[in-house]
Amino acid sequence: MLHKIKIFIKKRPFISLLLLFILSLPVTLHFLFWGLVALKAPRYEGEIRSEKLTAKATVIRDSVGIPHIVGEDAKSAYFALGFTMAQDRIFQMELQRRIGKGELTEIFGEKLIPSDQFLKSLLLKQSAEVYANKAQHVYPEAWEQLDWFLEGVNHFLVTEPLPIEYTILGIQPRPFDRVDAISFLFYMGFSFAEGIKSDSLYSIMESELAGRVAGELFPRYDFEPNASILESQPGVKKLALNTKKNFRLDSKPTSLDSTQTQKLSANHREAKKDITNLKQLVDFVSALQLPIEPLEGSNSWLVGPSRSASGGAVLANDPHIALSNPGAWYEAYIEYPGYENYGYFLSIIPFPLIAHNRDKAWGLTMLEQDDVNLYFETIENGKYKSGSTWKDLTYYKDEIKKKDGTTIPLEVAITNHGPIITEHIKGYKGRPVSLYWAHHHLENPLLDVLFKMGKAKSFQELDAASSMIGAPGLNFSYADKNGNIAYYAVGRFPILKSGNPRKILEGSTGENDVIGYLPTKDNPKIINPKNGIIVTANNLVTAGKLPGVGKPEGNWQPPDRFQRLVGIFETQEKWSLEELAAIQNDSVSSFAPEYLEILFSSVKDSKSVSGKKVLEILKNWNFEHFPESQGAAVYDVFFYITMKELLIDEMGPEHFELYGDIAEYWNAYRRFLRNASSPYWDDLRTVGVLETREDILKRSVEETARYLEKHVSASPSLWKWKYLYKIKHPHPLGVLPLIGGIFNIGPMPSAGGAEVVNNLKYKLMKEDWTATAGPSKRRVIDYGRFEESVTQLPIGNSGNLGSPFYGNLVEDYVNGIHRKILYSKDQVGAGKYRLEFQPK
Template sequence: MYHTCKTFLRKRPFTSLFLLFIFTLPVTLHFLFWGLVALKSPRYQGEVRSKTLSTKATVTRDAVGIPHIIGEDAKSAYFALGFTMAQDRIFQMELQRRIGKGGLTEIFGEKLIPTDKFLKSLLLKQSAEKYVSQKNPIYPEAWQQLDWFLEGVNHFLETEPLPIEYTILGIKPRPFDRVDAVSFLFYMGFSFAEGIKSDSLYSIMESELVGRPSSELFPRYDFETNASILESQPGWKQLADNSNPSSKTGSNSDSTNRIETPKLNLVNRRKDSSDLKRLVGFVQSLELPIEPLEGSNSWLVAPSRSASGGAVLANDPHIALSNPGVWYEAYIEYPGYENYGYFLSIIPFPLIAHNRDKAWGLTMLEQDDVNLYWETIEDGKYKTGSVWEELTYYKDEIKKKDGSTIPLEVPITSHGPIITEHIKGYVGRPLSLYWAHHHLENPLLDVLYKMGKAKTFQELDSASSMIGAPGLNFSYADKQGNIAYYAVGRFPILKSGNSRKILEGSTGENDVIGYVPTKDNPKIINPKNGIIVTANNLVTTKNLPGLGKPEGNWQPPDRFQRLVGILETQEKWSLEELAAIQNDTVASFAPEYLEILFSTVKDSKSLGGKKVLEILKNWNFEHFPESQGAAVYDVFFYITMKELLIDEMGQEHFELYGDMAEYWNAYRRFVRNPNSLYWDDLRTVGIRETRDDILKRSVEETAKYLETHVSASPSLWRWKYLYKIKHPHPLGVLPLIGNVFNIGPMASAGGAEVVNNLKYKLMKEDWTATAGPSKRRVIDYGRFEESVTQLPIGNSGNLGSPFYGNLVEDYNLGVHRKILYSKDQVGEGKFRLDFLPK
């Protein structure tokens, strides 16, 4: 054989060289690629000199890459912060400004034109330009500090090698400016995508359902009790079943592995069923570049309930998983100021932070501050009440990769921009978007600046009360022992009352006529029970002045009720116990749900069905990689939901329904209501199914699904073989090299609507988590320098950095790390960069 090959190569030298080239090409490309990555790696040591600076700043990175910035004045500190963020996140910052201004087409090509059109229709750039150009800003120093930060970013662009993403895409960045930063900050305020989808789908289903009330699909909290922030906080009661440690901390008791332009031709059409059907395409198009915050947790513990005797804040806001992650973790100090914060990498002020005096966190309030309106338009005018008003227009353009531009014009009514004109294929009646952001002062940059400067919870409340949108739950704790909760953002008051569907815009009867005064926003300050919990649940069951009971896209109450159930089981809580709760994976609704199942289904005719019931009976309700019960339960949940609704909704609507939290609220109600007409399967003519029938069928179908999609052997029906976690990179879709940038998929603890809320797209049978805790932290003012945190994958998005993906294992294992705050804790550090005058 050897002799034959040798002769072949001797007789065909060209062929042998070609084969040698083919065989060695992958190796050559591998070394070329990683060599280029190394050349573009960030410089973490040495000096940076700039004529902008007049004093010194030092950046010392701790062992995991968190920068600790100390400046001799504010200018040097913010310059250093901008440069440092750019080292780790410049490509993310590039995407952020393009998302805020609708400029993705210029670097990714014409497939992104519809996305850019929609982003520009949100008027983020327009409102940013207006905000930036104000003559009398609330806090002029906030804008000055933003400029110093941007000077640091731009100094990086001018003097340092850019990461490899720029080479791959062939782009050269221009300097960053104020509008770049603010437009993306406003985009992050665009947290109501679920409201757009849910209102649309409600209207669609209302028109299509026959003999079924659409309200059952969108119950929100109509049938929930003990699930509101103001009325349902935990006390302290000793429970009879309080002996199981897993009921407190979510420990892994079923596994040995502890996984801690030209005018547009706007044609008016009457609303009919065809308009509603066309809405499906509109809703499907709302795939945003960065999905909104959803499903976050926060709780506060007063000194009376804290083992350390200090106030404690625990917070884990949830957002779409990505590489790099949403938060940039950094400490910044200069005379008169210090904060350890979690920043959007294009903004110099932290959204979430703490120092020796105070700490604050946030979750989404989820109040309904967005509406969709059917508009009546003729000859450039829109009907409002008995009069016709002229449309106004926002003009812009979309830049293409070849340098050419596409003119764009966004029509605007008194409700807001018309967002359907640029939806490809949509020919229905025009829809406008009402968003409180467009109608109120919303000085978000000034708010973030002032919150960082605030000395007391009254000052922080005063600063955050300036927010018009989005709605936020602020949690606060300080070294004096105060804890406080504030509902932030405005509650619109509609003339016709609250609504859950698309409104008729031409009559004027559904218009917003005012807002609940900020002084009447719900809040809790130093409650006697000593604990405050929020989890995107209903804010209050009480009426708010002028509004009545608030409406919102409230997330399911499972996490809130689980947290309340844990925190009321003992009087005092330690830092370690509170950190463990953040990793809790217990499905709080499962015991009630399975009790109904077992009372109905005693046995199964098939071996697979018998195994499903056996596993569920022995399950401890936790979601860890080795768990069989987690895999079986979540599949059973999905199969039952599908058997329940697919006949009424169809596959297309069913998948859309799965993109919003409402299906979980509805499911809780359906399971508890055996008399719902939805249990009857419309596909079986002449037969009327009951809840018992659907549950029995679902047991059998669950076994079939697991046998097909996981394993024919029930011993391998484990969570880790079904469920994964992934942090996708924007270039992760590229052939050959895309997976170099992605982190995952990997096995992990967690699941949907557990405290460790790593959510997947259930209705699409995609078991890869797409959203989850974007950071976790516990700040204990009784043990301040022992406070802890988690960051999902690490601080750096630069592939050549040693801090790229360096924390992902800790995140998957649920391991908290100590927050290094003081100079003594940080030490000299391995990496130190000095910023000096030129």
């Protein structure tokens, strides 16, 4: 046969050439692709000249690619910063401005039209234009410096090769301007998904549940003791005093009495009127395709001199954001006469959101207070009903540009509450829903704030600057060389006329309107506490009442991380830099001991061999989430299976999956496990049978074993965390066929998990065990050992595939290895690369 093929090829030489071409094509394409990548690699050495420069600036990159920028004046320093960021992140910057302005369709095609419609409906571009074009700014110098920074970015665009992503998409960038930067800054302040999904789902479930209370699915912190920032900070070795159980192991489920049933039925009928097609809103928001996600969580703790081994104040901070490639933060040092900061920047903004210098350090986490509400609106003939009057809708007009250059007109209707966000959802026929966001109703000079924070000389100055923030709500942590530590909540707390329920509000009556805001002087603060430690983890800010607000509402993240940190800090008096850094990698589930105590009191044994193995592994588990851990794999699957067995009959698959996208399911689960009398334990699918918590836990043990056998291994010895759980840093082009995988980093095994301190979260209800969000950087600044302070950056600074710093730090991140922050000139030395900027 082979002989015949040879004869055939010999008689037809063009076939031979064609086969040779086909066989060599992959190799040829490989070399062409990587050759092109190499041609587009950033140049980190040499000289840059520009007529925009007024003095010299030098950029030294250290061994891991962190730029250290020193300018002889501010203009040259910010020009160099803009150019340097563009070298590593220009494509990310391209996406950032397009997200902020709703211009993704132009480069990704018509599938992104719904995303652009929604982004434009948020009025980010409109509010950015108003802010950027104001006749007078709080700090005019901030806007000068933004312009200098953008000049550096635009100089890169016209003088340097663009990275491979531009070639693949076939696009040419236009110059960057102020509105590009500000619209994305506003976008990062809007954690829209949590509030929209949570309020909508509450309204849906309230209308659909029969014989159940929807509030049990959305308990927030109603039943959580020892979990608020102001009241629950750690002392020293007092952990044993804070472990009282607030649940009963022997209680049994009960039925609702007739009065409760009648009340639920009335609520059911009333709510049903208002949720026509509301599910489409939730599905729409869940399906949005956004290459960059806003902030969504974080840990932070401060240790005063009395509790630190070095005798200096210490700040530790790790903001949690969706994992991505490039990463969320750009790490850089910048210095010019009168100014120096080592900071973590959004790559389209010249001022760091998080930074430190020899005098002070600050970090942030999301406050999670509820500054986003949804309203059902009554609209007729271009007017909306507000109380007893009808008012004219106002409109924001824009257009969406397609890849072929044609445009789609867009008009957003606006009420007194905010923009109508359901108007452009295909097929939506329910009542219009408007979005209230504090940002639209308050002065919110975020750029001025970031500028002033970088120049602040004290806690008081930093506090005064941050108090100008209208939205988002943030927890600020502060430490300085004088030994001060401080926490303060920034962003405004809305005051609603009739209080703030956890569902979509009726907008036509005026009874649910925002009538004011908590004065910033009344925002929660902790300054130099006697216990010497301040912890935050997106948990409830206070269990008390705020003036005019009452008990604050918010999308508080589960208390597990906060309570774990409090428990750690109450075990010893003094803490070293190394110990504090190690805590950032902590992967212990703080709820697991309590959860498993309930399990083992209810389930003594299993009928099946594999079920017995589930119980055995859980009994021997140390509560940590490491790649080799069997207990982590079994526990997390058991957590999921129990939640599914508990709620799938009430919620149905679609709502159950959506429920997993918000923090409430975790809060509710803690409450359900502690409350054996909840009607939810009864399985509605088994007519005539009243299941107990014990029944569901027993069933879940068996189902857990079956799940692990099917999805991990038939052998329990291979039920390990690393075979179930991975982390991945996806690139926006990672979905492309053939070459997409080149851009993604991962998936790879890692320590960490959901709602542990090392909070690498996955989509539990979707059975997707790949972490999608987590610590976006880690750092510990110790003013007793300043030049030994440490940090982690998940994958490295560069997003340019041709850079030697592309993905260079991912192994350190996966293994939890901190590196020393090089701050002083002696520490940096000659560096690895040096780029000089000179006036032309």
